[in-house]
Amino acid sequence: MLKMTHLQKIYRTHLIETHALRDFSIHVREGEFVAVTGPSGSGKTTFLNIAGLLEEFTGGEYWLDGVDVRGLNDNARSKLRNEKIGFIFQSFNLIPDLNLFDNVDVPLRYRGFGAAERKKRIEESLTRVGLASRMKHYPSELSGGQQQRVAIARALAGSPRLLLADEPTGNLDSLMARGVLELLEEINRQGTTIVMVTHDPELAARAQRNVHVIDGQVTDFEEDPRLREPRTAPSSHDARDVSAAAAN
Ligand SMILES: Nc1ncnc2c1ncn2[C@@H]1O[C@H](COP(=O)(O)OP(=O)(O)O)[C@@H](O)[C@H]1O
Numbered sequence: 001m002l003k004m005t006h007l008q009k010i011y012r013t014h015l016i017e018t019h020a021l022r023d024f025s026i027h028v029r030e031g032e033f034v035a036v037t038g039p040s041g042s043g044k045t046t047f048l049n050i051a052g053l054l055e056e057f058t059g060g061e062y063w064l065d066g067v068d069v070r071g072l073n074d075n076a077r078s079k080l081r082n083e084k085i086g087f088i089f090q091s092f093n094l095i096p097d098l099n100l101f102d103n104v105d106v107p108l109r110y111r112g113f114g115a116a117e118r119k120k121r122i123e124e125s126l127t128r129v130g131l132a133s134r135m136k137h138y139p140s141e142l143s144g145g146q147q148q149r150v151a152i153a154r155a156l157a158g159s160p161r162l163l164l165a166d167e168p169t170g171n172l173d174s175l176m177a178r179g180v181l182e183l184l185e186e187i188n189r190q191g192t193t194i195v196m197v198t199h200d201p202e203l204a205a206r207a208q209r210n211v212h213v214i215d216g217q218v219t220d221f222e223e224d225p226r227l228r229e230p231r232t233a234p235s236s237h238d239a240r241d242v243s244a245a246a247a248n
């Protein structure tokens with residue numbers, strides 16, 4: 001579903017280079033629920049944003065659902081993102097002036113669905129997260145846990161194969177956090193692949209697999225041993241990284 005090998009991401013400003021991802025390899029299979037942990041600044045968000053095609057990378061390979069992402073232009077990337085990926089953020093990112101129905105509608109309008117199809121998808125996804133009766137309410141009228149459920153409904157409404165969640169329980173108390181995690185587990189059981197970044201070891205322990213990131217690298221592999229092979233020709237990789245960066 002998601003495969004990155006020797007992925008590299010360098011943020012360049014005129015003064016400094018930050019190596020956010022250094023030699024990042026991961027393979028997430030269809031149907032998995034993977035928790036990503038690691039210290040602050042280790043590259044977790046950078047990884048998720050690249051996985052979600054929100055950011056480019058400077059070297060290495062990324063295959064999403066069988067597609068080599070490097071060869072895609074902006075339009076193709078957006079299309080792939082809209083069709084395959086749902087995003088959930090720590091801060092919910094709901095639009096305060098829109099009620100729940102209209103919040104969930106936003107990405108569906110981008111997808112170009114007709115009104116009847118959108119209404120069906122909105123009602124189904126709000127029902128899935130237990131908020132069908134609140135459709136006309138506004139985000140400010142809900143608890144944090146409920147707001148995150150709306151964000152989950154918004155992510156699900158487009159039927160993504162892959163759900164990416166960046167600290168989805170970071171702003172929630174432990175009871176609400178557990179509720180959101182249970183909802184994500186339910187969604188995973190129904191077939192959606194989930195990659196969740198979390199600070200919370202208790203939540204991470206409940207995922208099928210944990211991936212630990214330190215200093216822009218995955219530190220423990222419980223996966224394809226071929227991903228562990230060292231880079232054989234560092235100099236040629238470096239040359240390719242430079243040309244990849246130049247192409248960006
Ligand atoms: N847009 C950016 N420009 C420059 N540096 C960045 C940018 N985004 C992240 N970084 C740097 O990349 C590193 C990894 O950041 P991040 O992926 O946000 O870590 P985490 O999510 O694990 O806390 C950090 O050193 C951070 O300062």
Ligand SMILES: [Mg+2]
Nearest residue numbers: 044045046166
């Ligand atoms: Mg982060």
